[in-house]
Amino acid sequence: MLAAFADERLGYGERVVFENLSLAVRAGERIALLGRSGSGKSTLISALYRRLADAGARVALVPQDHALVPQLSVFHNIYMGRLDRHGALYNALNLIRPFRRERAAVAPLAEELGLAPELMRPVERLSGGQRQRTAVGRAFFRGGDILLADEPVSAVDETQARRILESMAARFATLVLSLHAVDLALESADRIIGLKASRVVVDAPAKALTRGDLDGLYAG
Numbered sequence: 232m233l234a235a236f237a238d239e240r241l242g243y244g245e246r247v248v249f250e251n252l253s254l255a256v257r258a259g260e261r262i263a264l265l266g267r268s269g270s271g272k273s274t275l276i277s278a279l280y281r282r283l284a285d286a287g288a289r290v291a292l293v294p295q296d297h298a299l300v301p302q303l304s305v306f307h308n309i310y311m312g313r314l315d316r317h318g319a320l321y322n323a324l325n326l327i328r329p330f331r332r333e334r335a336a337v338a339p340l341a342e343e344l345g346l347a348p349e350l351m352r353p354v355e356r357l358s359g360g361q362r363q364r365t366a367v368g369r370a371f372f373r374g375g376d377i378l379l380a381d382e383p384v385s386a387v388d389e390t391q392a393r394r395i396l397e398s399m400a401a402r403f404a405t406l407v408l409s410l411h412a413v414d415l416a417l418e419s420a421d422r423i424i425g426l427k428a429s430r431v432v433v434d435a436p437a438k439a440l441t442r443g444d445l446d447g448l449y450a451g
């Protein structure tokens with residue numbers, strides 16, 4: 232068991248989102264979180280991230296807002312995935328003039344994510360999809376056992392989305408991804424968790440579900 236919630240209350244100060252959440256994430260699972268806007272996906276991902284990080288797990292995160300530094304390049308934003316592996320001086324020098332070995336480590340990731348031509352361009356001058364791929368690149372560069380990603384492929388086309396989801400599965404043993412494309416979730420995950428109005432209303436193996444089974448998540 233990597234992380235579990237047992238009848239827990241999750242929210243923001245006074246604002247309770249999940250009244251009594253019970254959920255366990257096991258090592259090796261590929262979980263897709265589905266649900267309409269406001270159903271609680273981001274709240275659950277943030278809570279899982281805190282729990283795993285506090286427990287010392289090797290976890291990487293792609294937040295929904297990407298949390299990039301707009302003035303810095305794709306290279307620098309991806310490099311930030313490993314900022315905590317070096318001292319302040321090394322990081323400052325690498326900011327001013329990237330070390331060859333860091334460039335060599337980041338370049339293949341940028342290539343894999345179709346960002347090679349933009350490598351030294353400030354993120355503020357990129358498209359939404361390019362920014363999203365930069366945030367994915369930062370999580371890939373961080374690496375680890377678990378990837379938590381909040382709508383990580385919402386701004387890229389379906390072909391790119393499939394490729395990125397495959398790369399995620401190849402790099403991380405455990406995945407928890409919130410996705411808005413039901414078909415992609417059914418294809419790429421082995422467990423589907425469906426949220427509706429801050430409750431878990433579906434929790435089943437993907438292969439036991441059809442698209443129609445999930446329509447109710449978005450109805451009403």
Ligand SMILES: Nc1ncnc2c1ncn2[C@@H]1O[C@H](COP(=O)(O)OP(=O)(O)OP(=O)(O)O)[C@@H](O)[C@H]1O
Binds near residue numbers: 269270273275
């Ligand atoms: N920082 C916050 N403070 C207070 N309430 C919040 C905060 N963030 C989210 N909420 C509320 O928590 C509920 C769940 O929001 P959450 O962002 O988890 O949903 P979501 O499924 O990720 O939505 P989306 O798909 O739009 O990102 C919503 O009612 C939202 O208004």
